[in-house]
Amino acid sequence: MTVYETPHKARLVRALLFLSVSGYRQHGKPSKIWIYRDANGQPLMVLYRFDLRPDQSGTPRKVFAPLTWCKHSANDSLAWRWQGLSEPRPLLRLDDLAKRRLVPVVLCEGEKASVWGGPRLVRSWRSTDNALESIAAAHSDGLLVLDEIGMCDPRIIGETVYMLGNGTGKARANDRGMSGRQVQEWRLLFLSTGEKTLAQHMAEANKELKAGMEVRLLAVPADASKGLGLFEELHGFDDAAALSDALKARVSRCYGSPGLAFLSALCEPGKLRAYAAMVRSTLERFTTEALPASASGQAQRAATRFGLAAAAGELATALGVTGWPDGLALHSARVCLDAWLAERGGAGNLEGDAIVARLRGVVERYGESRFTRWDSIAAKTDDHAPRTADRLGFRRTMDHGIGDSLYTSVTYYFLGTTWRDEVFKGMNLRNVNRELVARGILEPSGDGKAAQSVTLPGMPKGRVYVVNSSVLLSD
Known part of the structure; x- marks a missing residue:
């Protein structure tokens, strides 16, 4: 008799008998049993759950034991063995789904989908980037909430944000230099909490925030500007702390129902295309109304x-x-977007603001000590002035008169090597100059080049970068 042709009921009886003589009988009776079948109803795997006594801290313990109907590689014999199914695993109740092929299916990670949205949904930043790959993959097509960004190593936080936002993990090689296991992928929205912004956290490790990082993890200040911290109103509570404690206690007991109701409504037959059109129309209207026409691509991505x-x-x-009343979600998202824009400094490109900020920082910090004074009209140095150590360039001060009024202008002449190798080291010089x-900060030459040909005091004629300090330092 061939074992694979055993009737369904008889095969399950053998699985239960196998459990009774196995090493798992010490756990007692299973608290839950799931039976995985193929499309024809044949049992493929029986998953047992055993609830154990709590540990010393009072945390409940449980053990999952998969028992799979499989073929032994040595003698091709079929039998029940304590191992899980290989990828891709079949869905639970696949035989029922096979009979109703046109019914929409909602896939939820793991058997604990009933607690979706509970306290355990919040994960910690205190993980390696490799561990966060697996966490992100487990939350794919859902929401990933990460608590306290300050717990992540500031040296790797930037690369980790890139990884989470890009939706793909690292590609790893095996011991033969070939591609190892399949690269993990995910698609999700992720939120983070913390007392610091991403830029502030990276600065602790002398790391610089890149625009790509900033648009992947949008920094929204947790202050509604109402004197109540995060909240706009107290809803009858004495203070913000009381409201926060009440919310924390209630969401730890009641959760998941709105999410499941939303998914169930989305899966109503024949309406998904209409819902997608509604979302697309709302999204386009939101971005059009929330941003100016001159908004950068980075601001457009954030608004989306x-x-x-x-x-x-x-x-x-x-x-x-x-x-909720109609329009509340739109209003709330608009408030968050406006707060992000205010924190960021506008809807322009972050790279442009970073370029100006770096140049302004150099002038404010070294405007006196690392620029040789050039006060005369002729290209001569002041022999009585102190020598300039580690020179960046020259500083020229000119007095101008218009009628009865006088004003002074200061122009900085940056040497080409210091401009490239120190002031804007690591940046694309063509983009910097453009x-x-x-912005009118850099005065180009008559032939359209970013650098002018100037004879500097004590130096032959050469190309230098001429910076108008009035425009640079103005608000």
């Missing part, structure tokens, strides 16, 4: 992220999930 949350909130309201010329 806020707009997606707003569109989902308005759709959930229309489906009767939230109980940005500064466009």
Whole structure:
């Protein structure tokens, strides 16, 4: 008799008998049993759950034991063995789904989908970047909440944000130099809490925030400017602390229902395309109204992220999930976007602001000590002035008169090597010069080049970068 042709019921009986004589009988009776079948109803795996006594800290313990119907590689014999199914694993109740092929299916990670949205949804930044790969993959097509960004190593936080935002982990090689296991991928929105922004945390390790990092992890200050911290109103509570404690206690007991109701409504047959069109229309309207026409691509990406949350909130309201008034989700997302823009300093490109900030910092810090004075009209140095150590260039002060009024202008002449190798080290010099010329900070030459040909005191004629300090230092 071939074992694989054993009737369904008989095969399950053998699985239960196998459990009774196995090493897991010490755990007693299973608290839960899931039976995985193929599309024809044949049992493939029985997953047992055993609830054990709490540990010393009072934390409940449990053990999962997968028992799989599989073939032995040595003698091709079929039998139940204590091991899990290989990837890709079949869905639970696959035989029922096979009979109803047109029914929408919602996939939720693990058997604990019933507690989706509970306190355990919040994960910690106190993990290696490798561990965060697995955490992100486990939350794919969902929400990942990471608590306290300050607990992550500031040396790797930037690369970790890139990884989470890009939706793919590291590619690793095996001992033969070939591609090892499959690269993990995910698609999710992730939130983070913390007392510091990403830029402040990276600065502790002398790391510089890149624009790509900033648009992947948007910094929204937790201050509603109402004198109540994060909250705009107290809803009958004595103070913000009482409201916070009440919310914390209630969400630890009641959670998950709105999310499941939203997913169930989305899967209603024949309506998904209409819902997608509603989300797309709301998203486009949000970004158009929230940003000026001159907004940079970085601001557009950020607004799209806020707009997606707003569109989902308005759709959930229309489906009767939230109980909010119409337009509340849009208003809330707009408040968060405006707060991000104010924290960032506008809707322009972060790279341009970073270029100006770096140049301004150099002038403010070294304007006196590392620039040789050039006060006369002729290209002569002041022999009585102190010598300039580690020179960046020259500083020329000119007095101008218009009628009865006088004003002074200061122009900085940066040497080409210091401009490239020190002031803007690590930056694309072509982009730097283009940005500064466009803002009127860098005075180009008559032939359109960023550097002018100037004879400096005590030096032959050469190309230097001429910076208008009045424009640079103005608000």
